[in-house]
Amino acid sequence: MKGPTPDSFRANAEHALQDATLQHALGRAQSGFVAKRAHAIAMVDDFEQLKQRAQAAKSRALANLAPLLEQFEASVVASGGQVHWASTTGELNQQVIDICNGVGAHRIIKGKSMIGEEAGLNAAMEHAGFELVESDLGEYIIQLAQEPPSHIIAPAIHKTRQQVAELFKQFHELGDRGLTQISDLVNEARQVLRSAFLTADVGITGANLLIAENGSICIVTNEGNGDLSASLPAVHIVVASIEKVVATMDDASDILEVLARSATGQHMSAYTSFFNGPKREADAGGPKQFHIVLLDNGRSDLLGGPFESILSCIKCGACLNHCPVYTNVGGHAYGWVYPGPMGSVLTPLLQGLKATTPLPNASTFCGRCEAVCPMGIPLPQMLRTLREQQHDMALDNLPWRAGLGFYSWLSLHPRLFNRFARWIRMGLKITPRWLWPRHRQAVQPQGTTTFLAQWQHRKTKT
Amino acid sequence: MQDSTPNKTKSDKAAPRVALYVTCLVNTLRPQIGFACVQLIERLGFRVEVPATQTCCGQPGYNGGLRQQAMAIARQQIALLEPFDHVVVPSGSCAGMMINHYPELLKQDLSWLQRSQALAGKTLELAQFLDQHHWQPDSPPPPHHRRTWAHHTSCSCRRETRSHQCAESMLQLAGYELAELQDQAVCCGFGGSFAAKFDALSSRMGRNKLNQVADCKATGVVSADLGCLLHLESLAGMTGLSGLAEKGTQDFLHVAELLAACQEPQQSSSDVPTS
Amino acid sequence: MSNSDRARSQILNTLKRQAKPMAVDQPALQVELQWGQQESFQNQLKSNGADCERVADSVAALAAVDALIKRNGWHPLPVIAPGLLQKVQLANRWDSIHTEVTEAGTVAVSEAYCGIADTGSLVCLSSPDNPTSLNFLAEHHVVFLPGHRIVAGKRDVWKLMQAEGIHTPRAINLISGPSRTADIEQTIQLGAHGPRSLTVFLLDQLNP
Ligand code: SF4
Numbered sequence: 001m002k003g004p005t006p007d008s009f010r011a012n013a014e015h016a017l018q019d020a021t022l023q024h025a026l027g028r029a030q031s032g033f034v035a036k037r038a039h040a041i042a043m044v045d046d047f048e049q050l051k052q053r054a055q056a057a058k059s060r061a062l063a064n065l066a067p068l069l070e071q072f073e074a075s076v077v078a079s080g081g082q083v084h085w086a087s088t089t090g091e092l093n094q095q096v097i098d099i100c101n102g103v104g105a106h107r108i109i110k111g112k113s114m115i116g117e118e119a120g121l122n123a124a125m126e127h128a129g130f131e132l133v134e135s136d137l138g139e140y141i142i143q144l145a146q147e148p149p150s151h152i153i154a155p156a157i158h159k160t161r162q163q164v165a166e167l168f169k170q171f172h173e174l175g176d177r178g179l180t181q182i183s184d185l186v187n188e189a190r191q192v193l194r195s196a197f198l199t200a201d202v203g204i205t206g207a208n209l210l211i212a213e214n215g216s217i218c219i220v221t222n223e224g225n226g227d228l229s230a231s232l233p234a235v236h237i238v239v240a241s242i243e244k245v246v247a248t249m250d251d252a253s254d255i256l257e258v259l260a261r262s263a264t265g266q267h268m269s270a271y272t273s274f275f276n277g278p279k280r281e282a283d284a285g286g287p288k289q290f291h292i293v294l295l296d297n298g299r300s301d302l303l304g305g306p307f308e309s310i311l312s313c314i315k316c317g318a319c320l321n322h323c324p325v326y327t328n329v330g331g332h333a334y335g336w337v338y339p340g341p342m343g344s345v346l347t348p349l350l351q352g353l354k355a356t357t358p359l360p361n362a363s364t365f366c367g368r369c370e371a372v373c374p375m376g377i378p379l380p381q382m383l384r385t386l387r388e389q390q391h392d393m394a395l396d397n398l399p400w401r402a403g404l405g406f407y408s409w410l411s412l413h414p415r416l417f418n419r420f421a422r423w424i425r426m427g428l429k430i431t432p433r434w435l436w437p438r439h440r441q442a443v444q445p446q447g448t449t450t451f452l453a454q455w456q457h458r459k460t461k462t
Numbered sequence: 463m464q465d466s467t468p469n470k471t472k473s474d475k476a477a478p479r480v481a482l483y484v485t486c487l488v489n490t491l492r493p494q495i496g497f498a499c500v501q502l503i504e505r506l507g508f509r510v511e512v513p514a515t516q517t518c519c520g521q522p523g524y525n526g527g528l529r530q531q532a533m534a535i536a537r538q539q540i541a542l543l544e545p546f547d548h549v550v551v552p553s554g555s556c557a558g559m560m561i562n563h564y565p566e567l568l569k570q571d572l573s574w575l576q577r578s579q580a581l582a583g584k585t586l587e588l589a590q591f592l593d594q595h596h597w598q599p600d601s602p603p604p605p606h607h608r609r610t611w612a613h614h615t616s617c618s619c620r621r622e623t624r625s626h627q628c629a630e631s632m633l634q635l636a637g638y639e640l641a642e643l644q645d646q647a648v649c650c651g652f653g654g655s656f657a658a659k660f661d662a663l664s665s666r667m668g669r670n671k672l673n674q675v676a677d678c679k680a681t682g683v684v685s686a687d688l689g690c691l692l693h694l695e696s697l698a699g700m701t702g703l704s705g706l707a708e709k710g711t712q713d714f715l716h717v718a719e720l721l722a723a724c725q726e727p728q729q730s731s732s733d734v735p736t737s
Numbered sequence: 738m739s740n741s742d743r744a745r746s747q748i749l750n751t752l753k754r755q756a757k758p759m760a761v762d763q764p765a766l767q768v769e770l771q772w773g774q775q776e777s778f779q780n781q782l783k784s785n786g787a788d789c790e791r792v793a794d795s796v797a798a799l800a801a802v803d804a805l806i807k808r809n810g811w812h813p814l815p816v817i818a819p820g821l822l823q824k825v826q827l828a829n830r831w832d833s834i835h836t837e838v839t840e841a842g843t844v845a846v847s848e849a850y851c852g853i854a855d856t857g858s859l860v861c862l863s864s865p866d867n868p869t870s871l872n873f874l875a876e877h878h879v880v881f882l883p884g885h886r887i888v889a890g891k892r893d894v895w896k897l898m899q900a901e902g903i904h905t906p907r908a909i910n911l912i913s914g915p916s917r918t919a920d921i922e923q924t925i926q927l928g929a930h931g932p933r934s935l936t937v938f939l940l941d942q943l944n945p
Contacts, residue, residue, distance in 0.1 A: 013660065013662065013663050014662045017663065017666050328667060361656070362660060363656065364617070364652065364653025364656045364664075365525060365653060365654075365656075366648075367617055367618075367622070368621070368647065368648075387525070388527040388528075390527055391527030391528060391529075396526070396527060400526065400659070407518070408532065409531070410517070410518075411517040411520060411538075412538055413517075417517040418489075424490055425490060425491070437661050439697065440661075440665070440696040440697060441695070441699025443692050445491045446493065447493040447494055450489050451484050451489045452489050452516075454497075455512050456514060
């Protein structure tokens with residue numbers, strides 16, 4: 001089954017606009033996120049200052065990425081853990097599989113991880129014969145539905161409760177229990193997943209931050225699924241990309257100040273946990289082995305270039321929630337795991353410009369993403385730079401390329417430009433209705449002629 | 463800023479010179495907005511000039527990835543506009559281009575960078591200019607404009623020139639009744655070539671906006687950006703949302719038009735050739 | 738050379754080549770540990786959906802736990818963290834006490850290291866005395882926190898740990914409310930995977 005791809009964004013979007021169930025789900029989601037964030041930010045004295053601190057912590061980290069990663073590695077090893085490196089997603093998957101095979105694991109419980117999504121880890125593990133269960137409720141739902149996430153912090157935001165109930169009916173042994181309330185659905189998932197936690201051999205989680213000074217990894221969740229995945233199985237594997245590293249617990253703290261507020265509009269998520277190495281000798285619980293697989297997948301090439309600051313992204317999702325394109329078409333239209341403005345920047349960078357041409361163009365440059373991004377990432381400017389690169393590589397479509405080139409050339413030749421403007425006026429007046437898009441009324445020029453021509457005329461009269 | 467506020471005599475040769483950069487959309491499609499601007503600025507006592515060789519700020523190419531061409535256009539507009547004391551642009555989008563993006567485009571070349579920054583320093587979006595120079599209405603809104611208006615604050619006025627509140631307060635000062643439009647910070651879906659490349663999406667965004675206009679019981683839309691207005695107007699005609707007001711009156715007007723309607727027509731250079 | 742080693746040198750080399758050394762401003766270090774206000778801690782915690790109450794000592798707190806259990810019809814026997822069990826006087830309140838969550842519907846009682854006033858968060862450090870799983874497996878979570886141990890912000894937690902000579906434990910859990918999810922239709926539901934409720938007792942002193 002071939003799902004939507006980034007390249008088919010236009011068609012995906014049109015499809016999404018016609019999907020009444022999706023539109024219903026999206027409509028509900030958008031307002032909630034926006035209002036909650038606004039409220040959380042109003043509650044703090046000076047959010048701008050918190051943002052600046054978070055950004056400073058991240059800039060320090062990016063300026064010292066290599067030494068911090070080396071320090072992080074040394075700290076993890078010192079606390080009894082192991083660090084693995086992967087240049088590509090294929091290498092990451094193989095390393096995770098090797099670790100699992102090495103401990104004779106069969107059942108895997110997984111906490112939400114965007115790096116796991118990026119790598120297609122689930123499919124790779126299932127292919128290798130493991131039984132893998134997602135534990136984040138949203139991820140679990142889309143795992144049952146065999147769909148990619150449609151939001152980076154609310155993966156099943158596109159699903160209605162009825163659709164979730166259908167999935168549970170199909171995959172759980174419900175007997176004649178009907179699940180109609182959201183609370184029923186949550187409880188049902190809790191029961192089923194609790195046993196998955198207790199019987200898993202390996203827990204795999206992502207990480208929101210990696211802390212160089214002590215080798216800790218930080219996981220932020222509201223459900224507590226990450227903590228259970230990290231604490232109950234005998235082996236804990238963390239998959240994370242290299243740019244997640246920060247220098248100190250203080251720097252991590254500064255970033256955490258803006259994360260939950262921007263994401264869910266809480267000052268803190270219910271659980272922010274730092275895990276450090278395997279269980280200590282006297283500890284009653286905790287994993288016996290602690291592994292971290294660090295993924296590059298093209299990120300190191302972004303350092304020092306025009307897209308460096310996309311590495312500051314903390315995956316809070318604020319840019320998605322405030323994007324007029326995302327909120328109208330949902331995440332699947334973007335064709336890969338990262339949707340919305342951050343996805344329109346990151347996907348082309350990770351997958352190449354050629355296969356993702358529509359994404360940087362699918363923006364009105366309204367600028368709201370940049371305005372809400374806690375990390376101050378200039379997303380519109382990056383999209384524009386991607387368009388420039390597309391243009392340089394002749395990836396933009398020919399009529400547009402020619403049209404914009406011609407208009408730009410005209411703009412340098414005022415006399416012709418003004419003659420052209422008058423032709424446009426005439427043209428609009430005589431354009432037949434059928435040449436206009438179906439749902440638009442033709443724009444009619446007003447007045448006798450262009451402003452400049454009228455002005456000139458009056459000047460010469462006086 | 464104060465010392466540049468001139469005496470209220472338009473013929474005064476010593477009066478500061480304002481260049482009106484009408485923008486390509488106003489020039490081509492709604493020339494009366496240009497004349498409204500002239501009236502408004504002259505009333506403040508400035509000498510308004512319309513540089514005849516102005517074209518387009520270069521945004522279509524710039525946003526379409528044609529950086530080199532956009533740089534050439536930027537340099538040409540800078541050279542054209544730099545002799546003036548002020549540059550006024552009746553569009554947040556084009557003003558934002560000059561103020562924020564010309565310096566970005568020309569950052570590699572120190573001398574052009576400085577010239578672009580100098581231009582940025584004296585360029586203002588129309589409502590911002592009127593606000594800074596204390597524009598006052600002469601009369602209440604004329605009868606055919608007396609209704610509830612939805613003020614669509616364009617994204618560029620909000621985030622590029624940060625002047626959306628100026629338009630709001632000018633309109634209120636002039637006595638216009640503004641409706642409480644929900645989600646004012648949300649884009650209407652125009653976005654230049656976006657509207658053509660992603661027509662279905664752009665139209666949906668525009669219709670969302672029009673639905674909110676209808677929800678707040680407004681019977682007209684006013685904005686400082688003609689692009690947004692034309693986009694919404696072209697959609698309104700097909701969604702049954704047009705004819706919000708009585709026949710013969712326009713539903714989609716520029717801030718300049720509404721403000722100029724509250725000013726006694728002057729015998730001035732701006733004598734509008736009736737259309 | 739393993740794949741991991743090869744990837745390692747490749748990644749680090751690229752990073753070193755690409756990195757633009759830049760002057761990074763170190764933020765002004767606020768050296769002093771800042772203590773926080775009980776009141777703000779309580780308010781924030783409550784706004785996160787938890788309950789918080791001030792009590793005189795652990796005897797009063799345990800009586801309150803007992804009352805909670807009876808009032809809500811929770812599992813009659815709470816699970817108490819080993820460390821806490823050693824410190825408090827149970828006064829034969831319950832006949833048998835577990836230190837591990839085994840049954841569904843249990844109430845876990847554990848001790849927090851300190852609280853964070855800014856965000857109403859509890860800081861729980863894992864140790865043989867305070868296993869992490871207690872914080873997540875029980876149906877209801879009750880936490881005892883000495884009322885004077887509330888710091889201002891997250892940064893102060895690390896300062897306090899340093900000042901008290903505590904090494905980084907296996908797990909530091911900052912808990913700011915009961916487990917919750919909004920994954921279905923953006924509707925908040927408590928008790929996703931972890932505890933359905935979180936009750937905090939701020940103790941004026943540990944024992945009478
Ligand atoms: S780009 Fe900014 S707003 Fe978007 S997810 Fe990343 S950090 Fe959040």
